[in-house]
Amino acid sequence: MIRVILTDIEGTTSSIDFVHDVLFPYSSEHLADFIREHHGDDVDVREQLQAVAEQTGLAVDDIDGLIEELQRWIREDRKETPLKALQGMLWEQGYQHGHFKGHVYPDAAHYLKVWSERGLRLFVYSSGSVKAQKLIYGFSEEGDLTPFFSGYFDTRIGAKREPASYQAILQELGVEPDTVLFLSDVEAELEAAETAGMKTAWLVRDGDVPDEGRPAMRDFDDVDKLLREHFPL
Numbered sequence: 001m002i003r004v005i006l007t008d009i010e011g012t013t014s015s016i017d018f019v020h021d022v023l024f025p026y027s028s029e030h031l032a033d034f035i036r037e038h039h040g041d042d043v044d045v046r047e048q049l050q051a052v053a054e055q056t057g058l059a060v061d062d063i064d065g066l067i068e069e070l071q072r073w074i075r076e077d078r079k080e081t082p083l084k085a086l087q088g089m090l091w092e093q094g095y096q097h098g099h100f101k102g103h104v105y106p107d108a109a110h111y112l113k114v115w116s117e118r119g120l121r122l123f124v125y126s127s128g129s130v131k132a133q134k135l136i137y138g139f140s141e142e143g144d145l146t147p148f149f150s151g152y153f154d155t156r157i158g159a160k161r162e163p164a165s166y167q168a169i170l171q172e173l174g175v176e177p178d179t180v181l182f183l184s185d186v187e188a189e190l191e192a193a194e195t196a197g198m199k200t201a202w203l204v205r206d207g208d209v210p211d212e213g214r215p216a217m218r219d220f221d222d223v224d225k226l227l228r229e230h231f232p233l
């Protein structure tokens with residue numbers, strides 16, 4: 001019986017285009033000024049720069065070098081924890097100044113509410129930082145969706161393609177693996193969650209759906225059907 005929904009963001013509750021055409025360019029545009037302004041006096045920024053420096057071998061005071069490296073990571077869509085933390089800080093400004101709202105598919109927003117009212121506990125697992133997760137749902141086009149979530153996980157618990165990350169989440173939640181349904185658009189993430197014993201559903205929001213293999217869910221209506229047919233409460 002499913003008791004917990006664990007959801008990915010990009011490609012699952014929210015469009016890939018929003019992340020790649022709005023969020024990533026915004027972070028790229030504002031990164032240099034933000035780091036130059038805050039690296040001296042903001043402990044959180046300093047901590048992330050220290051982590052980038054350790055990962056790359058650059059000196060922590062080589063601000064130009066660190067910015068260049070971070071810009072490369074953004075272009076390459078690298079899921080590096082310090083980049084994700086810095087992006088969360090940058091996006092906070094964008095949301096608060098009303099430059100954009102978080103994209104959440106209306107069907108996703110609808111069922112987050114329905115499932116939470118049905119007594120399911122909802123959690124997020126995204127490569128975006130916990131701060132970024134709270135922002136996209138808190139400032140979403142569908143309103144503030146954060147009341148429906150019981151908690152958030154990011155790459156500080158581990159990478160999304162590693163079974164150990166899902167085992168660590170299960171440990172944190174203190175639940176049996178087969179009571180959790182993990183939603184994602186990336187099959188490698190679903191395979192890692194399945195190795196940890198979770199149930200999964202594959203979201204294919206756009207493009208062709210394969211005739212064979214893993215069943216594809218077009219939207220959260222399909223996920224809800226799956227829940228009611230195969231995992232009744």
Ligand SMILES: CSCCC(=O)C(=O)COP(=O)(O)O
Binds near residue numbers: 023128136
């Ligand atoms: C929290 S919104 C930004 C998402 C993000 O930065 C990202 O890399 C997408 O990762 P996901 O694990 O949600 O596919």
Ligand SMILES: [Mg+2]
Binds near residue numbers: 011184
């Ligand atoms: Mg995704």
